Amino acid sequence: MKSNSRTPTPIVVLSRCLGVEACRYNGKMIREDFIHHLSSYVKMRPVCPELEIGLGVPRDPIRILAGDGGRTLVQPATGRDLTQPMTTFSQSFLGTLKEVDGFILKSRSPSCGIRDTKIHDADQETVLERGAGIFAAAVLEHFPDAAVEDEKRLRNRIRREQFLTRLYALARLRRIARRPTREALNRFHAKNRLLLMAYNRKELDRLDKLLSDDGEPDAAFLAKEYKRRLSNALSRNPRYTSLIGVLIYALGPISKQLTDRDKALFLDRLEGFRNGKIPASGPVSLLRSWVLRHGPRDLRNQTLFNLYPMELNEAAGPATKKPLQRSLYDI
Template sequence: MPFPRPVVVLSQCLELSPCRWDGARIPFPFLAKLAPHVEIRPVCPEVEIGLGVPRDPIRIIQDGEERKLLQPSTGRDVTRAMRRFAGEFLGRLEGADGFILKSRSPSCGIRDAKMYGGEESGTVLEKGAGLFAGEVLARFPGLAVEDEARLAHLAIRERFLTKLFALAAFRAVKEKPSMAGLARYQERNRLLLMARGQREAKTLERIAANREKLPLPKVMEEYERHLHAALARPARRASVAAALRRHAEAPWLARQTFFAPFPPALAGTEEEPPLP
């Protein structure tokens, strides 16, 4: 069964270009495996807003209820520029299935960007999403989004890849929408979806069957919403076992993406670093 080719937006400093603030190119060994199987769309938000390479570091400042992106050495406030770039870039982005962003970055960090109490303060008030990454998460809550540090961990990587390739396959259905195409997608992914919980899996089965004879655009919209909800959950052992027991003799079992959700070449057994 051929695999789709997902579209992945990638922080450009990860192996691609020496564009980190200090002019470094960040090692991301997994990219060598991943690149032949996906379409990469690189982006460096900080370069795009004109900060240059190398550049003085920027940081997120928590100013009351507002978060600002400042360059302490110059006093430059690039909050508006970053928000404008994020809105424009993501607004014209089409067909993306996932993002791999730079961890701990004030622009691209997904969950571990530091929020400071002031321009010179060394006190970290909390950690969260950088300004660009925050806009990614707000606009595309259903896509596969991770950082390079967490993808060094096998379980996290496999969950990311499973979601990424499932979304790419569904995008192909959306590009040439039909009830027959949706039914084929549902049939191939039945076990994979069951493993993430019976409730959403049953809902997806019902939507794909479309016994109510709803218009195709409505069916696709509802299916996508529940697909995102299902893929947001990790596979559960109890759900996997129940699904396999229930369908052990089913003729469609051999065609299931559950057994090969992404290209085998992307599987890994290398030693893992500590979880960040």
């Protein structure tokens, strides 16, 4: 496991068919380069809910039906109703998870899909809508603050970066939340200030207020509330204009150590980023190198410059079709 004292090891629950075991209904497994690469950096907890409720490999497909009594999970070829076993397993498995930072689940599965699973009508002929599989729905209910993605969405570089940013932030906070104190939360908050400024200023203000409220002495409550707000703040990519503002702000304390040529180069990269000609990695990586050399300690310690192991950006995968400038940390 590749980790160090500054970079935590996130705990991730993984659909078992995503590179661990050939346990899909058709006896196959899916290999995703990014997930394979990530498994060297995080603690994976693979699970296959369909195997856990006693289905074999290969097996007849199952599907979700929507009826008057709610959603049911059925196996049309055998007529079995698997709703109860799957619900019972999901509650019991998720209830035993003491610490978890994220989930990577198989898309479109009636068990694991987080948003794009087909929901059929009761006669099984029409797809009414798309939604979460039975296990995934329980995940979203039990762990509303976790970083949750499916393998298909993680093929997009921007979503990968956002997922990793949120995952590692939650893993860092988890270390504090084991024995929370107001001082530790304040230190954590200070290190994440630039990140939160780039992602979501409103949540940053709310977190400032939360931690400055002396009327709330319970550190465990504070940690829980902090996690909820942090997770929400990092649930969407920031606007690129926010990142530019934060980079200019971060340049302030080190600008005296830079030559006119350095500054011109930085502004040039910033302009290229603003125009969508180069990715965010241009100005961010340049600033990061200066911050590590010349920056005061509190700037060097900002997680904005140490979000997650940068080697994770090297994972192979199809390029995103989204504009380059929306990608934040491809350093």
